[in-house]
Amino acid sequence: MLAFAVRRLLVSIPVFILSTFLVFLLVTWGADPLAQLKAKNPPPSQAVIDAMSNTLYINHSLLERYWHWFSQLFFHGNWGPSVQSGTDIGQLLRTSLTLTARLVILAMILAVILAIIAGVISATRQYSKTDYSITLIGFLFLSLPVFWFAILLKQLVVNMNNSLNWYWISTYGANTPGLTGWSAFSDAAGHLVLPTIVLAMSSYASWSRFQRASMLDVLGSDYMRLARAKGLSRRRVMVRHGLRTALIPLTTQVALDTAAILGGAVLTESVFGWQGMGTMLVNAINAGDFNAVLAWLTVAAIIVILFNLIADLLYGVLDPRIRNA
Amino acid sequence: MSQKERRPRRRRRLVVALAGITGLAVLAACSGSSSSGGSGSSSTSISGTSAADTYNSGTPKQGGSLTWTIEKTMDNWNLLSADGNTFDYGQIINALTPSTFIFNPSYSVTMNSDLLVSATETSTSPQTVVYKIQPNAVWSDGTEINADDFVYNWEVQNGSNANIAAASTTGYQNIESVTGSDNGKTVTTVYKTPFSDWKSLFTTMYPAHIAKEHGDNLASFNWFQTNPLPVSGGPFVVSSVSSDHTSVILTSNPKYYGKKPYLDKVTFRAITDSSQEPTALQNKEVDGIYPQPQTNLVTQLKNMGSTIRYQIDAGLGFEHIDFNLKNAALGNATWGNALRTAMFTATDRNAILNKTIKQFQSSAVPLNSRMLVPGQTGYQDNVTKYGLGEGNASSAESILTKAGFKNVGAGKGGLEAPDGTKIPTFQMKYTVGNQIRLDTCTLFAAEMANLGITVAVSPTSNLGATLSQSSGYSYDIVDFAWVNTPFPASANQPLYSTGGGGNYGGYSNKNVDAWLAAATETSNQSTQITNLNQADAQISKDAYTLPLYQKPTLIAFYPNLVNVRDNVTSMGPTYNIGQWGMS
Numbered sequence: 001m002l003a004f005a006v007r008r009l010l011v012s013i014p015v016f017i018l019s020t021f022l023v024f025l026l027v028t029w030g031a032d033p034l035a036q037l038k039a040k041n042p043p044p045s046q047a048v049i050d051a052m053s054n055t056l057y058i059n060h061s062l063l064e065r066y067w068h069w070f071s072q073l074f075f076h077g078n079w080g081p082s083v084q085s086g087t088d089i090g091q092l093l094r095t096s097l098t099l100t101a102r103l104v105i106l107a108m109i110l111a112v113i114l115a116i117i118a119g120v121i122s123a124t125r126q127y128s129k130t131d132y133s134i135t136l137i138g139f140l141f142l143s144l145p146v147f148w149f150a151i152l153l154k155q156l157v158v159n160m161n162n163s164l165n166w167y168w169i170s171t172y173g174a175n176t177p178g179l180t181g182w183s184a185f186s187d188a189a190g191h192l193v194l195p196t197i198v199l200a201m202s203s204y205a206s207w208s209r210f211q212r213a214s215m216l217d218v219l220g221s222d223y224m225r226l227a228r229a230k231g232l233s234r235r236r237v238m239v240r241h242g243l244r245t246a247l248i249p250l251t252t253q254v255a256l257d258t259a260a261i262l263g264g265a266v267l268t269e270s271v272f273g274w275q276g277m278g279t280m281l282v283n284a285i286n287a288g289d290f291n292a293v294l295a296w297l298t299v300a301a302i303i304v305i306l307f308n309l310i311a312d313l314l315y316g317v318l319d320p321r322i323r324n325a
Numbered sequence: 326m327s328q329k330e331r332r333p334r335r336r337r338r339l340v341v342a343l344a345g346i347t348g349l350a351v352l353a354a355c356s357g358s359s360s361s362g363g364s365g366s367s368s369t370s371i372s373g374t375s376a377a378d379t380y381n382s383g384t385p386k387q388g389g390s391l392t393w394t395i396e397k398t399m400d401n402w403n404l405l406s407a408d409g410n411t412f413d414y415g416q417i418i419n420a421l422t423p424s425t426f427i428f429n430p431s432y433s434v435t436m437n438s439d440l441l442v443s444a445t446e447t448s449t450s451p452q453t454v455v456y457k458i459q460p461n462a463v464w465s466d467g468t469e470i471n472a473d474d475f476v477y478n479w480e481v482q483n484g485s486n487a488n489i490a491a492a493s494t495t496g497y498q499n500i501e502s503v504t505g506s507d508n509g510k511t512v513t514t515v516y517k518t519p520f521s522d523w524k525s526l527f528t529t530m531y532p533a534h535i536a537k538e539h540g541d542n543l544a545s546f547n548w549f550q551t552n553p554l555p556v557s558g559g560p561f562v563v564s565s566v567s568s569d570h571t572s573v574i575l576t577s578n579p580k581y582y583g584k585k586p587y588l589d590k591v592t593f594r595a596i597t598d599s600s601q602e603p604t605a606l607q608n609k610e611v612d613g614i615y616p617q618p619q620t621n622l623v624t625q626l627k628n629m630g631s632t633i634r635y636q637i638d639a640g641l642g643f644e645h646i647d648f649n650l651k652n653a654a655l656g657n658a659t660w661g662n663a664l665r666t667a668m669f670t671a672t673d674r675n676a677i678l679n680k681t682i683k684q685f686q687s688s689a690v691p692l693n694s695r696m697l698v699p700g701q702t703g704y705q706d707n708v709t710k711y712g713l714g715e716g717n718a719s720s721a722e723s724i725l726t727k728a729g730f731k732n733v734g735a736g737k738g739g740l741e742a743p744d745g746t747k748i749p750t751f752q753m754k755y756t757v758g759n760q761i762r763l764d765t766c767t768l769f770a771a772e773m774a775n776l777g778i779t780v781a782v783s784p785t786s787n788l789g790a791t792l793s794q795s796s797g798y799s800y801d802i803v804d805f806a807w808v809n810t811p812f813p814a815s816a817n818q819p820l821y822s823t824g825g826g827g828n829y830g831g832y833s834n835k836n837v838d839a840w841l842a843a844a845t846e847t848s849n850q851s852t853q854i855t856n857l858n859q860a861d862a863q864i865s866k867d868a869y870t871l872p873l874y875q876k877p878t879l880i881a882f883y884p885n886l887v888n889v890r891d892n893v894t895s896m897g898p899t900y901n902i903g904q905w906g907m908s
Contacts, residue, residue, distance in 0.1 A: 099569070155604065173571060
């Protein structure tokens with residue numbers, strides 16, 4: 001198993017380096033990092049523009065620039081200077097990642113729990129009104145544009161808050177500034193409600209369909225019939241024998257979908273004003289801040305590679321044929 | 326009731342409940358009051374009038390706190406730096422730095438009597454200005470505000486150190502010396518070249534004694550960019566800044582030398598997507614917003630009825646269409662002027678307004694000056710006087726025909742210059758995602774098609790790069806905006822002078838250069854205005870740019886806020902933040 005893990009990890013390294021180089025090319029060709037500075041009114045002097053060019057190391061050849069960036073990052077832990085004033089990219093990355101992790105982890109937990117419940121109920125009551133209803137809801141969330149759903153939900157909550165004159169659920173940002181203790185915790189929870197629901201629902205929709213299909217496969221298998229024939233209780237058959245087996249495909253699916261959820265967080269964070277990874281990327285692209293874009297994409301690449309690795313390892317754990325291949 | 330009988334009802338309930346929730350969400354989201362603006366709300370501009378200075382004025386109660394919206398995260402604290410010179414940052418810095426003069430909503434510029442006893446131009450040759458500082462004016466740590474602060478702020482902005490990335494050196498580079506006397510409470514500035522807009526200087530001052538603690542001028546200038554001001558010379562002090570820079574909390578400055586601020590605490594929250602601002606206001610997450618108005622934003626605010634108050638004003642910024650004279654046809658020395666004049670003569674600005682900002686500001690009118698806006702002394706029509714911007718297609722055709730152009734008009738195979746050159750397709754640029762500018766460009770292109778001129782409209786995701794043409798020639802015609810200030814001479818000189826920093830289209834006229842230089846140097850206001858209007862008229866004759874309309878501004882807040890009002894100058898609504906309060 002260890003050799004398998006090491007082998008997969010070694011394969012990931014050149015994939016990672018290649019991905020950073022491709023990303024570097026795309027980002028450096030995509031935007032002029034001095035554009036915002038040049039567009040200032042009154043326009044800054046040429047000396048100011050030249051000084052910024054030197055700081056950003058953009059007067060060198062593409063390969064020199066890539067090596068400079070790569071070596072600074074991996075030998076000195078330096079993400080490079082930002083064109084966004086007063087921004088330390090490493091610090092920004094840490095803050096953004098912490099916020100996004102909070103949102104993504106909660107959303108994933110919610111989506112997994114809902115998907116399992118909905119998938120199991122749907123499968124055990126196949127072709128019933130409940131199954132059709134859950135299927136309808138699943139397809140509804142699958143087809144709803146995230147942006148539209150988020151705006152709709154926000155307006156719904158605003159109207160509800162105004163009617164109740166109780167403003168616990170917030171529509172913008174990750175917290176209200178200046179609070180401490182229990183108030184701060186409660187406030188942060190109120191800020192989490194809407195983005196978590198929005199982010200969770202899109203994943204829930206596909207995962208519940210996945211869980212339903214997986215559960216139906218298991219329910220029709222011989223060992224389930226045997227378990228029932230042995231006289232085990234319905235609950236024991238369902239939970240210990242059925243659900244446990246049916247969760248295996250979902251587990252690997254969730255691992256693989258993590259990167260997609262991170263991508264989905266870009267839109268959700270934008271609508272709800274979370275200064276997480278999504279907002280960091282959008283701001284960096286708008287500012288032509290190539291070092292910040294590179295930092296974001298590097299972290300995203302690591303996450304994708306890591307979770308693909310985890311998925312591969314899980315396959316290995318679950319299926320010895322892959323492990324020994 | 327047996328279990329078998331109950332189950333189908335549960336299922337029905339579930340289906341009905343799910344359908345109900347979905348329907349409710351849609352209905353609730355689509356519902357809302359359809360009443361028009363709330364009491365006190367208006368889309369008729371009052372900026373530049375005396376009414377603008379007293380709008381929503383009153384005596385608030387002492388104490389309380391409010392949350393105000395900015396549209397950028399607070400990433401730079403040095404408003405004097407090229408990077409940090411941003412309107413939103415200024416909204417916070419206004420509360421922390423002393424200013425010699427205040428730019429009022431009526432465009433009047435008044436001395437800050439909290440800080441100064443007097444500010445007098447004592448000599449015109451050499452130009453000398455003497456500031457007398459109030460004896461009790463101190464920074465929040467008790468250090469006196471004195472001549473050292475003036476010297477430091479002059480030194481970092483006079484361009485003498487090329488490594489200091491100052492936002493502007495205008496005016497400061499004209500100063501020969503800044504000296505203190507009377508224990509530093511009198512400051513004398515002597516100019517080597519006259520600068521008429523001297524009241525625009527020393528309006529955001531950073532503390533010299535804090536600068537000294539952080540190295541030389543360059544080091545301290547950069548330090549101020551990344552660190553919140555540890556002391557304040559304004560009515561509030563920085564209490565805390567969130568780690569992601571999305572919020573800044575200010576509290577009342579106990580050592581403030583002027584009138585004690587009414588509010589105990591002001592929180593600034595960054596909402597970077599303006600379309601989310603009305604929702605945050607409605608959900609009471611913020612008490613006031615100041616977004617760029619758009620039709621859907623104004624509609625949202627109208628739907629909130631009398632629960633909020635909003636005001637739309639005509640700003641100091643203005644939209645305009647510019648030609649790039651580096652284009653061989655537009656910049657042709659023989660017939661380029663006739664071509665440009667005909668194009669602007671055929672442009673119907675009223676049609677543009679009807680299609681764009683009149684959707685939410687019915688009182689909007691075309692702007693007829695590049696140098697001044699209505700409400701500023703000396704504003705006069707320098708545009709329609711020369712036939713520009715009125716959509717007169719027959720007059721435009723006549724100009725072209727008289728100049729010897731051929732194939733004038735639509736469907737004649739395309740316009741030909743007098744020398745037989747076929748007029749090429751012009752590339753017109755606007756900022757990507759800006760619907761108002763897209764509509765403007767589309768209308769302009771349609772009007773040009775009637776003259777036989779093809780204009781291809783396309784967006785730019787990077788207006789700065791397009792204008793500065795950093796990667797080569799990048800536009801023929803462009804629609805964008807300039808922000809004017811209460812100091813029109815110094816603001817406009819770089820935009821139209823030969824080789825000026827903002828003169829992207831390569832315009833050059835020796836007379837205009839001379840008039841703009843004279844306007845910047847004279848201390849006589851009427852001479853300044855005469856020079857500005859002469860330059861403006863000449864630019865119309867040369868048909869280099871066409872001003873369209875003043876960019877509207879929008880302020881919205883809860884009616885219990887007192888003394889909160891729009892200020893379309895660069896100082897913005899927080900120019901009087903010490904007077905803000907609750908009723």
